Amino acid sequence: MKIVIADDHAVVRSGFTMILNLQEDMEVVGTAADGIEAHRQVAKYEPDILLLDLSMPPGESGLIAVGKISEDFPNTKIIILTMYDDEEYLFHALKNGAHGYVLKNSPDDELLKAIRTVYNGETYINPKMATSLVREFVKNDQNVVENDPYKVLSKRELEILPLVAKGYGNKEIAEMLFISVKTVEAHKAKIMEKLHLKSRPELVEFALKKRLLHF
Template identity: 75%
Template sequence: MKIVIADDHAVVRSGFSMILNYQPDMEVVATAADGLEAYAMVARHRPDVLLMDLSMPPGESGLIATGKISSEFPDTKIIILTMYDDEDYLFHVLKNGAAGYVLKNAPDDELLSAIRTVHSGGTYIHPQMATSLVREFIKKDSERAEQDLFNGLSQREVEILPLIAKGFGNKEIAEKLYVSVKTVEAHKAKIMEKLNLKSRPELVEYALKKKLLDF
């Protein structure tokens, strides 16, 4: 497989080139010192895999270059090489089209495994970062579920929910909205049912989380 290495440190490019060229199934066809040069090398050689450093001043950053290259050369699989075990970096590069995320201090075997994995169509994420990705996915899934429940409320229920959370009684709410107390009670029951809430403290917590209270 043909590989391009993009890193602003010459010693890093040389070191990785030696490791990869020693493999019978890999060949480093070009190296680059910044994002612009990486783009040019990919356009010229159409490599199977691009190893991309995120921070490459001066010139274009690895993150911007990753987005451009993944969009224009989808057959080139991009693996991010970085010192940052930061989940924000991970989410950004995955959204920008990267297929792998490897820390520079990872063992050589991990880098080789990552290259072969993405070349075969898979995704490789450094193990400790994979945990962050799963945690964020679960969080986002939970937020989407909550939003779906909230969207199921009627306009009147959306008006009543924060009033209940602020501590207004059924009679006070009825007077504010010019409806009967029984109507308020019915809406309150519907709100609790639709949002899967069991008590008023849970409703208050929900309203705070959704930023429905403007104290």
């Protein structure tokens, strides 16, 4: 495995280089002191793995570099190597293309395991941080359920929502569904309340996103 290490501390780069080069299946081909230099090194060596620190003052930080490098060099897998056990950093890194997240105070064996895991196409997250990721996933999953019209709205409301989004008036909808205008108005109010919408443009946007319109 060809590896590039990006960290603003020379002693850290040297230390990790020594550890990795002792492995039969790993070779450090380049090092960098900030995100811009890391981008150049990845372009030059096309490594399999980039170990990227998040904080590299005064140069470009890893928080910025991870997105650029993952987009420009999709074949290079990025492992964040940092002292920050902050879930916001973890989520940002993963959303922007990182494949791994390892804390600098982890044992050497964990770093080696992370590199081999990511090289083989999987994602590696520091065990201490994994709980935060699961918690966020569950929260997002609950939000998805709350915004799922098929779970939140009644059958009648699912009939009315796309008609409102298409621009039909209350009277027209009432005639189509053989119900009163007051009933249409009541259902519209319920729809807006359940979906936390405040205006018709928001309702149209919601209907488009959820593919409730069939023009």
